[in-house]
Amino acid sequence: MKLYLLRHGDAAANAPSDAERPLTTRGEREVLEIAQRCADRLQRVAQVMSSPYLRARQTAAILTRALSDITGYQGELLINPLITPAGQLDEVGAFVDALESEEILLVTHQPLVGYLLNYLTDSDAHGGMTTANLAALELSAFTRGGAKLLWLERPTH
Numbered sequence: 168m169k170l171y172l173l174r175h176g177d178a179a180a181n182a183p184s185d186a187e188r189p190l191t192t193r194g195e196r197e198v199l200e201i202a203q204r205c206a207d208r209l210q211r212v213a214q215v216m217s218s219p220y221l222r223a224r225q226t227a228a229i230l231t232r233a234l235s236d237i238t239g240y241q242g243e244l245l246i247n248p249l250i251t252p253a254g255q256l257d258e259v260g261a262f263v264d265a266l267e268s269e270e271i272l273l274v275t276h277q278p279l280v281g282y283l284l285n286y287l288t289d290s291d292a293h294g295g296m297t298t299a300n301l302a303a304l305e306l307s308a309f310t311r312g313g314a315k316l317l318w319l320e321r322p323t324h
């Protein structure tokens with residue numbers, strides 16, 4: 168299975184709650200840049216799963232709209248409460264293991280996205296996941312070291 172991990176774009180610092188923090192204009196640009204740059208590599212993604220937090224949902228919407236415009240993407244966009252900042256590796260692992268899709272993309276947050284990448288690759292040599300970073304993994308098993316990092320894209324601005 169190919170598993171793509173996308174951290175949401177840059178978000179406003181202040182909101183009534185963490186879950187309500189929207190993307191900034193910079194965050195919108197970051198996500199659009201990554202979506203446009205990686206569209207050809209994401210053509211086979213069957214499902215995009217987003218955290219229910221506003222900034223992640225906005226990120227997923229920008230991504231899927233850009234993929235639709237560029238490649239005709241028609242995959243599903245689903246909201247998943249397991250992939251919030253406080254998400255647990257074992258719960259995410261059980262969820263991912265139950266999926267039938269060959270390629271899925273998770274739109275999530277720190278610290279979860281960093282934990283996922285470090286755990287699955289058994290490495291922290293990739294330099295971390297800042298906003299709008301997109302990592303592609305070849306996942307053999309949802310275990311420590313069960314994935315190979317294929318590539319990691321970062322926005323240029």
